[in-house]
Amino acid sequence: MKLTGAQILLKTLKDEGVDTIFGYPGGCVIDIYDELLRSDLRHIFVRHEQGAIHAADGYARASGRVGVCLVTSGPGATNTITGIANAFMDSIPVVIITGQVPSHLIGNDAFQEVDIVGITRPCTKHNYLVNSTEELAQTIKEAFFIASSGRPGPVLVDIPKNVVQNTIEYKAPKTVKLRSYNPTYNPNMKQLHKVVELIREAKRPIIFAGGGVLLSKAARELTELARKTQIPVTTSLMGMGAFPGSDPLCMGMIGMHGTYRANTSSGKCDLMIAVGVRFDDRVTGKTDTFTPHAKIVHIDIDPTSIRKNIPVAVPVVGDCKITLTHLNKLLDETDLSDVQKKRKIWLDQIEDWKKTQPFAYQQGAVIKPQYVVEKLYELTRGDAIISTEVGQNQMWAAQYYHFDNPQHLLTSGGLGAMGFGLPAAIGAQIAFPDKLVVDIAGDASIQMNIQEMATAVQYCLPVKIVILNNGFLGMVRQWQEFFYEKRYACTLVEHAPDFVKLAEAYGAVGLRAQKPEEVEAVLREGLFSPKTVIMDFVIEREECVYPMVPAGAPITEMLLV
Ligand SMILES: Cc1ncc(C[n+]2csc(CCOP(=O)(O)OP(=O)(O)O)c2C)c(N)n1
Numbered sequence: 001m002k003l004t005g006a007q008i009l010l011k012t013l014k015d016e017g018v019d020t021i022f023g024y025p026g027g028c029v030i031d032i033y034d035e036l037l038r039s040d041l042r043h044i045f046v047r048h049e050q051g052a053i054h055a056a057d058g059y060a061r062a063s064g065r066v067g068v069c070l071v072t073s074g075p076g077a078t079n080t081i082t083g084i085a086n087a088f089m090d091s092i093p094v095v096i097i098t099g100q101v102p103s104h105l106i107g108n109d110a111f112q113e114v115d116i117v118g119i120t121r122p123c124t125k126h127n128y129l130v131n132s133t134e135e136l137a138q139t140i141k142e143a144f145f146i147a148s149s150g151r152p153g154p155v156l157v158d159i160p161k162n163v164v165q166n167t168i169e170y171k172a173p174k175t176v177k178l179r180s181y182n183p184t185y186n187p188n189m190k191q192l193h194k195v196v197e198l199i200r201e202a203k204r205p206i207i208f209a210g211g212g213v214l215l216s217k218a219a220r221e222l223t224e225l226a227r228k229t230q231i232p233v234t235t236s237l238m239g240m241g242a243f244p245g246s247d248p249l250c251m252g253m254i255g256m257h258g259t260y261r262a263n264t265s266s267g268k269c270d271l272m273i274a275v276g277v278r279f280d281d282r283v284t285g286k287t288d289t290f291t292p293h294a295k296i297v298h299i300d301i302d303p304t305s306i307r308k309n310i311p312v313a314v315p316v317v318g319d320c321k322i323t324l325t326h327l328n329k330l331l332d333e334t335d336l337s338d339v340q341k342k343r344k345i346w347l348d349q350i351e352d353w354k355k356t357q358p359f360a361y362q363q364g365a366v367i368k369p370q371y372v373v374e375k376l377y378e379l380t381r382g383d384a385i386i387s388t389e390v391g392q393n394q395m396w397a398a399q400y401y402h403f404d405n406p407q408h409l410l411t412s413g414g415l416g417a418m419g420f421g422l423p424a425a426i427g428a429q430i431a432f433p434d435k436l437v438v439d440i441a442g443d444a445s446i447q448m449n450i451q452e453m454a455t456a457v458q459y460c461l462p463v464k465i466v467i468l469n470n471g472f473l474g475m476v477r478q479w480q481e482f483f484y485e486k487r488y489a490c491t492l493v494e495h496a497p498d499f500v501k502l503a504e505a506y507g508a509v510g511l512r513a514q515k516p517e518e519v520e521a522v523l524r525e526g527l528f529s530p531k532t533v534i535m536d537f538v539i540e541r542e543e544c545v546y547p548m549v550p551a552g553a554p555i556t557e558m559l560l561v
Contacts, residue, residue: 005133005164006035009097012140012173013041018068020044020059020430022052026072027112028099031164044430044459047451049076051423053083054449056094058424060087061410062385063431064217066148067094073101074112077158078119082417084154085123089414090238091215093152095143100129100160117158125153133166141173150183151302152215183301187318187326194314195273195297196330202271204293204346205231208254211238211413212276212300213320219243219406221324222275228331230343231273232350234262236283237398238413239276245382245402251350255283256549257395260357260558261350263549266291267556275299276320279309280414285555299323359399359546360561366540367516369393369468372523373400373440376466379523384436385410385428389421389445391475393468395545397440419448422465426452429461436464436527443469444493453506456532464526465534467499470541478544482559503534512536 003011009032013021020042025033036043046052049071056067071080077098087094101110117129126146128139136159143155199205213222219242226233226249233243234254243250252259254266266272272294277283284290287310295313298306299320306315316323361370373396376384386401387410388394394411403409410428412420421439429437439446446467456463468474477491503510509531513522519537526533547558 001170002167003170004031004035004167005136005159006031008133008136008170009140009159009164010035010039010041011170012137013068016141016144017065021068021070022046022055022059022427023070024049024052024072024076026076026099028073028101028161029070031161032070032099044426044455046423046455048449049079050083050419051426051449051452051455053080053094053096054086054420054423055427055430055452057083057087057092058387058410058427059431060092060094060427061424062407062428064407065431066144067092067427068097069094070097072099072112073116074114077116078114081120081123082415084120084156086412086415086417086420087154088123088125090211090412091152092154093147094154095147096154096156098156098158100158102162103131103160104162106160116156120156123154124156127156127158129158130160130163133163133168136163137171138173142176142178145176146181150181151212184303184317185301185319185322187299187316187323189326191314191316192323192327192330195316195327196334198271198295198297198314199229199231199273199331200334203342204265204269205229205271205273206251206265206269207231207233208235208272208274208277209233209239209242210236210275210277213239213242214406216276216301216320217406218276218321218324221321221328223247224328225324225331228328228336230339230347232265232347234258234265236277236280236413237411240398240409241403241406244404246404253398255555256285256551257399257545257547258555259359260547260560261353263547263555263558264353265350267554269294271295271297273297273299275324278305283555284310285549285553289554289556357560363516365516367513367519367537369396369470369537369539369543370400371516372466372468372519372537372539373397375519375523376438377401379520379527380436380438384408384438385432387411387421387425387428387437387439389439389441390416390418391442391445391473392470392478392543392545393440393442393445393474396468418445422446422449422463423452425463426456426461429463430459438464438466438527441465441467442474443467443471443496443499444473447496450502453503453508453532457507461532462530463532467534467536468539469499469536470539470543471496472541475545477542478548481542481544482548483550499534499536506532508532508534510534510536512538514538
């Protein structure tokens, strides 16, 4: 069968199970777009390539499938870089297809030529420049394999224009076998026996779960482990939903804006079982004071993240789901009858910290952001997919929306990229058309990819945007308040659009609440509307996120309300 490169590309994507591509056309991908007209692959036309990559990422985070984005060469490709770095930091499986100038022009400074393979080498899991049409199908198959296996991540495939235009005799790609890439899925059982022993001995253990648990779909296994051993669980921001937020054993998030009980227990615990985490500095604070009394067990599929940031007593390289399944089995064969009794003092202590130092705010005459998120949780019964922007809005979302389910918080964890939330929400809504998807946003972040309102409206996506509007770059202002004697250098947003009118200009619904008593009515009207809605909540301008651990300090030293 004779096929063009463009036809081979689309066929291979379909064979990989792709149904949706997020993209933006241009000269070097025009043949692919032409072929898309004859394909049943769904193409979502975004308004900026950063929107395409973030939407593909949001689609992947919410659905657990590989997200795909298609952009042209030069500026189309460079516009995706923030999104690629974002997916790389959070280990999200996306395949980015970039057009490239024809092979014979590469290196000539041709129109819209950039070395995107060179540029993205440090922020992709792997990348390719396709040299010939014959290589195309195999390369795409490999890209999907690499993106979704082991520790997932973004893979970029750069395809010169002649490669998609040429016609060849199509040969189906072979199964992928890469000599130098063999992720370890099965754990070393000897190590797991050591873990069982440590669990039996520990008096003050905690589990620390991260995004790796969600990526390997191991939330059920983690929950089983915690419940049968009666070990309290804290999560990183990326791990929220890995353990039910409303479970009595759940301590909430750890780190810079973590709960008092999670941070304090990390300072006192004698065992930390870390699963699918990478000990980011926002979690550990000062590393040499992190968990001073604990033996650390670290379970992760990526051996390079073990002992990268902190010393570990028992490393376990393996897939979180497979490893926890084995561990749970071993524990079933172990006498755990005394754990309930053994842990009582520890669990009572944690419960006491919860009671004496809860997250707290007081709702007065002006709307408090925490109140908006709490009401949102109440009205959605915790069942919405929440994306966030970056800053205070992101932390209030993590603190006040209790994530009971995996894959329900989509947030730019490692990179902290403002502008992620709206396109990510669009990606999630495409994956789950019937789910309620809400972007919790700051008034500054939302403006970074506001153009994607047009995408949401064009495809009738009922995405809801909750703007916590403080008129500031809130999180930076908070740092200035705490550490720069309130010198608010360039953090006051002196001019902003009227978000209600802006929503209307895009053909969406715009609503605003200015008083606490209006919050619930606006949420009800917005959430239950079948349309794309922006809800603008005018909040307390100088509200701060508490607790806060100053950067580089021990995480047990929190600034409290
Ligand atoms: C692309 C990008 N630029 C700059 C920053 C630095 N930054 C972190 S939080 C923040 C303020 C965000 O303001 P806003 O979206 O209004 O959210 P708020 O903190 O007020 O909730 C800034 C500028 C960033 N994280 N991302």
